[in-house]
Amino acid sequence: MERYAPRVPAAEGRGHVTVRPARAARKAALSAPRRKAGPDMAATPVMQLPVISECSAEGCAYNHEHTCHAVAITVGDTDAPVCDTFVSADMDGGEPSVTGRVGACKMADCQHNAGLECHAPAISVGYEQEQVDCLTYARA
Ligand code: SF4
Numbered sequence: 001m002e003r004y005a006p007r008v009p010a011a012e013g014r015g016h017v018t019v020r021p022a023r024a025a026r027k028a029a030l031s032a033p034r035r036k037a038g039p040d041m042a043a044t045p046v047m048q049l050p051v052i053s054e055c056s057a058e059g060c061a062y063n064h065e066h067t068c069h070a071v072a073i074t075v076g077d078t079d080a081p082v083c084d085t086f087v088s089a090d091m092d093g094g095e096p097s098v099t100g101r102v103g104a105c106k107m108a109d110c111q112h113n114a115g116l117e118c119h120a121p122a123i124s125v126g127y128e129q130e131q132v133d134c135l136t137y138a139r140a
């Protein structure tokens with residue numbers, strides 16, 4: 001019985017080099033149609049994240065003079081509105097030029113929460129007994 005033998009295409013440029021890959025790629029990029037900047041290139045609207053107006057947790061690495069500098073914190077552990085981003089490491093965290101915002105919140109029962117995102121205009125964070133909580137939390 002004859003065995004199937006797949007056809008192997010002849011190697012490109014065998015015997016002589018006719019195409020330089022880098023040059024060919026550059027040429028293709030130059031001849032590709034250019035995308036126009038304009039209304040069709042408008043940025044996708046991004047929801048403005050709620051700002052953290054104050055945080056009294058001075059022991060947190062992201063805190064400097066009651067201002068949070070974490071770019072986006074996560075709130076909630078499903079039972080309590082804790083700041084899940086709190087870290088007591090002995091170092092400066094975050095981005096000094098920004099004021100922290102709420103990136104995500106797991107407190108689905110808060111009246112400011114929709115789809116596990118915070119829709120409050122701003123929140124404050126601080127100690128609630130022994131833990132650091134979102135003090136703007138309000139059960140729906
Ligand atoms: S809001 Fe959270 S992450 Fe930001 S400084 Fe306060 S405890 Fe730290």
Ligand code: SF4
Binds near residue numbers: 076111117138
């Ligand atoms: S106000 Fe409510 S939804 Fe917003 S971060 Fe605090 S607990 Fe979450």
